[in-house]
Amino acid sequence: MTFLEKANDAIRAAGGRITGQRQTLLRVLADITERIDAETLHQRAQAYDPQINLTTVYRTLDVLEAAGLIRAQFVSPEHNRKYYTQAQEPYHFTCRRCHQVIAFTSDLIDSLKQTLEVEYHVHALNVCVCVDGLCSECLAEMSLVENVQ
Numbered sequence: 001m002t003f004l005e006k007a008n009d010a011i012r013a014a015g016g017r018i019t020g021q022r023q024t025l026l027r028v029l030a031d032i033t034e035r036i037d038a039e040t041l042h043q044r045a046q047a048y049d050p051q052i053n054l055t056t057v058y059r060t061l062d063v064l065e066a067a068g069l070i071r072a073q074f075v076s077p078e079h080n081r082k083y084y085t086q087a088q089e090p091y092h093f094t095c096r097r098c099h100q101v102i103a104f105t106s107d108l109i110d111s112l113k114q115t116l117e118v119e120y121h122v123h124a125l126n127v128c129v130c131v132d133g134l135c136s137e138c139l140a141e142m143s144l145v146e147n148v149q
Contacts, residue, residue, distance in 0.1 A: 034085075071086075
């Protein structure tokens with residue numbers, strides 16, 4: 001089953017209608033390969049349909065996130081903007097110094113979800129992991145500066 005088919009099913013299951021605007025949003029989401037925020041999704045979708053409003057974008061993202069088809073992530077420690085990726089996309093590490101973003105995957109995340117489900121009898125739909133620090137290049141540069149002083 002494709003992302004579009006799963007997304008249509010999720011919207012219907014949540015009591016939503018499959019409108020032309022939602023179809024446009026879903027096509028744009030299906031084609032993304034990078035993380036995207038709601039405003040950028042809105043701008044890209046408006047290139048196809050100028051009538052799409054931001055409320056429709058947020059409602060659609062909420063349904064898809066609840067269905068586990070997309071994952072919301074924060075890439076800054078302030079958690080000031082949500083970015084979305086398709087659920088199978090990797091997590092991200094952000095360097096605080098140079099702002100490089102490094103994608104990674106980890107079996108620990110799936111293990112955490114399973115542990116939560118077994119120990120607390122819940123169904124985890126989304127896991128938000130915000131990892132930041134210093135990348136290897138910045139650590140090396142900082143080490144060189146410290147050695148010179």
